[in-house]
Amino acid sequence: MKKRLRDLGEHGWIARMLGALPAGRHTIVGPGDDAAALRIPRGRLLVTTDTLVEGAHFRLGWEPPAALGRRALRVNLSDVAAMGGSPLAAVVALEAPPTLPAPALFGLMRGLAADARRHGVDVVGGNLAAAPRLAITVTLLGEPGRRLATRADARPGDDVWVTGTLGGDGYAVRALLGGRRVPRPAVPVRVAAGRLLAPLARAMIDVSDGLVQDLGHVCCASGVAAEIDATSIPVAASCRRALGRGATAFAATAGEDYELCLTASVRRRVRLVRLAPRLGCRLTRIGRIVPGRPAVRLLGAHGQPLALRREGFDHFR
Amino acid sequence: MKKRLRDLGEHGWIARMLGALPAGRHTIVGPGDDAAALRIPRGRLLVTTDTLVEGAHFRLGWEPPAALGRRALRVNLSDVAAMGGSPLAAVVALEAPPTLPAPALFGLMRGLAADARRHGVDVVGGNLAAAPRLAITVTLLGEPGRRLATRADARPGDDVWVTGTLGGDGYAVRALLGGRRVPRPAVPVRVAAGRLLAPLARAMIDVSDGLVQDLGHVCCASGVAAEIDATSIPVAASCRRALGRGATAFAATAGEDYELCLTASVRRRVRLVRLAPRLGCRLTRIGRIVPGRPAVRLLGAHGQPLALRREGFDHFR
Numbered sequence: 001m002k003k004r005l006r007d008l009g010e011h012g013w014i015a016r017m018l019g020a021l022p023a024g025r026h027t028i029v030g031p032g033d034d035a036a037a038l039r040i041p042r043g044r045l046l047v048t049t050d051t052l053v054e055g056a057h058f059r060l061g062w063e064p065p066a067a068l069g070r071r072a073l074r075v076n077l078s079d080v081a082a083m084g085g086s087p088l089a090a091v092v093a094l095e096a097p098p099t100l101p102a103p104a105l106f107g108l109m110r111g112l113a114a115d116a117r118r119h120g121v122d123v124v125g126g127n128l129a130a131a132p133r134l135a136i137t138v139t140l141l142g143e144p145g146r147r148l149a150t151r152a153d154a155r156p157g158d159d160v161w162v163t164g165t166l167g168g169d170g171y172a173v174r175a176l177l178g179g180r181r182v183p184r185p186a187v188p189v190r191v192a193a194g195r196l197l198a199p200l201a202r203a204m205i206d207v208s209d210g211l212v213q214d215l216g217h218v219c220c221a222s223g224v225a226a227e228i229d230a231t232s233i234p235v236a237a238s239c240r241r242a243l244g245r246g247a248t249a250f251a252a253t254a255g256e257d258y259e260l261c262l263t264a265s266v267r268r269r270v271r272l273v274r275l276a277p278r279l280g281c282r283l284t285r286i287g288r289i290v291p292g293r294p295a296v297r298l299l300g301a302h303g304q305p306l307a308l309r310r311e312g313f314d315h316f317r
Numbered sequence: 318m319k320k321r322l323r324d325l326g327e328h329g330w331i332a333r334m335l336g337a338l339p340a341g342r343h344t345i346v347g348p349g350d351d352a353a354a355l356r357i358p359r360g361r362l363l364v365t366t367d368t369l370v371e372g373a374h375f376r377l378g379w380e381p382p383a384a385l386g387r388r389a390l391r392v393n394l395s396d397v398a399a400m401g402g403s404p405l406a407a408v409v410a411l412e413a414p415p416t417l418p419a420p421a422l423f424g425l426m427r428g429l430a431a432d433a434r435r436h437g438v439d440v441v442g443g444n445l446a447a448a449p450r451l452a453i454t455v456t457l458l459g460e461p462g463r464r465l466a467t468r469a470d471a472r473p474g475d476d477v478w479v480t481g482t483l484g485g486d487g488y489a490v491r492a493l494l495g496g497r498r499v500p501r502p503a504v505p506v507r508v509a510a511g512r513l514l515a516p517l518a519r520a521m522i523d524v525s526d527g528l529v530q531d532l533g534h535v536c537c538a539s540g541v542a543a544e545i546d547a548t549s550i551p552v553a554a555s556c557r558r559a560l561g562r563g564a565t566a567f568a569a570t571a572g573e574d575y576e577l578c579l580t581a582s583v584r585r586r587v588r589l590v591r592l593a594p595r596l597g598c599r600l601t602r603i604g605r606i607v608p609g610r611p612a613v614r615l616l617g618a619h620g621q622p623l624a625l626r627r628e629g630f631d632h633f634r
Contacts, residue, residue, distance in 0.1 A: 042360065045354070
């Protein structure tokens with residue numbers, strides 16, 4: 001019979017898990033004590049936290065536990081990437097129902113730990129609490145690059161760029177919610193890209209709630225507006241194939257892309273185009289920053305404004 | 318009509334909350350961007366994370382939202398205190414049902430933020446996710462003291478000491494679960510005490526799951542056993558009054574005390590007694606570390622072993 005969490009108990013589970021979390025190069029005291037102790041290069045630190053909740057962000061059965069663990073880490077890697085930083089260490093706060101099969105939670109943590117190692121992240125601690133549904137909160141610490149790419153530095157005249165493609169995960173989630181068995185794409189890791197882009201960017205953000213909404217956050221923080229050429233948005237092939245003409249508006253608002261959206265001076269255009277082959281992903285110029293009240297306008301092939309049914313994702317609405 | 322979270326939406330709530338979180342002295346980039354950026358004194362850092370889940374750790378109605386916010390912060394302060402460190406900054410990952418009245422969540426965050434300020438903690442970021450029940454995960458960063466007080470350094474012959482009193486919160490929770498309206502005591506803050514005790518301690522831990530269980534973690538990590546003189550355990554007055562003769566065994570296993578338990582060489586005894594008036598709480602010598610298989614034995618007035626119905630708290634059992 002498969003062991004459930006309530007058979008192992010909190011401390012039984014933690015004791016078994018500790019062996020899968022070797023001390024890393026930033027670690028002075030690793031998991032298993034009251035707090036972890038770390039060495040922080042140059043005394044400056046990035047901190048971000050994000051939670052995946054069963055039912056809201058994922059369902060069990062959509063992907064193997066290990067892939068879910070990677071997802072929980074990578075949505076945080078994305079935030080460090082969007083600041084132009086490099087990840088250092090993470091702590092993982094799990095909530096899980098006592099009836100959850102223990103191997104599912106081991107698989108999740110092993111997937112997370114292996115992906116963490118691959119990306120130079122020490123997993124230095126965590127917590128396990130009983131709750132009605134599975135939820136994974138990762139807090140990620142990172143080392144800032146020379147330049148912090150915040151949301152507040154976009155200026156009128158800037159180009160708007162985006163990495164990778166949009167709409168792939170949004171389309172997969174829609175299909176899965178509709179009962180079709182499609183693979184859910186992995187969250188892309190744009191850490192190296194973010195580090196290369198930050199020195200050339202003015203503002204940068206990761207696209208987690210949809211391009212229109214997240215670029216809207218940049219507009220609000222910077223006091224500017226943005227115009228996006230809808231035809232230039234790099235739409236994921238799966239999304240384009242399935243949705244045809246509606247694919248672009250869907251991709252601009254679907255969310256869960258975890259690509260980087262940045263603004264940069266027009267004078268950086270040539271350097272960004274030359275940099276693109278080193279990013280490990282596409283880099284596409286999709287619009288411009290303009291003066292005016294904070295807003296994001298999507299423009300059609302002839303410059304006409306396109307109406308959107310929604311701006312992006314809000315789990316509370 | 319009271320606004321609910323679903324009326325405000327995720328970003329509406331976050332926008333309103335940001336004003337309550339002023340940048341602190343460690344903050345380079347505060348809440349509202351992809352990640353916060355911090356200055357870390359001397360490049361060494363403590364990290365800990367802990368979650369309070371509605372139904373498992375608290376019920377709404379047991380205490381005002383602000384007190385719950387303080388509790389979520391303080392259970393983490395306790396972990397930093399148990400390493401002998403000083404808290405620096407925190408991020409707060411909230412899960413909340415969309416039907417939760419928005420003022421409850423504002424009250425919680427304001428209580429947390431005010432308590433954070435009082436204890437020198439910058440609240441530098443967070444996350445809000447929809448979930449079936451309220452849950453609060455705080456990740457706390459701290460500055461280590463000169464000596465890291467881990468769980469692994471207890472040695473045979475050491476005295477065992479504990480701060481404050483035990484059983485007060487455990488008794489209140491038992492009464493509240495039984496339907497009686499008693500006040501739930503605040504989590505004590507032992508940061509200053511921890512900083513003073515760490516240089517004199519060998520091993521130190523905070524008592525969150527019950528003295529017997531948490532001292533058991535020290536015994537396991539250090540490869541030693543512990544003997545506790547039951548009559549010397551400082552039992553909270555409320556617990557003693559209500560439970561009479563059973564109070565000691567209850568206090569030794571109830572959990573949620575958030576006091577510090579430490580072991581120290583017998584040669585430190587005089588210095589510890591002299592230090593006590595500066596700790597802001599009682600300091601009581603309750604037993605000793607002995608050689609042998611990791612175990613905690615509770616001894617009666619004549620040295621006879623006392624049987625316990627349970628060792629401590631495990632939310633999964």
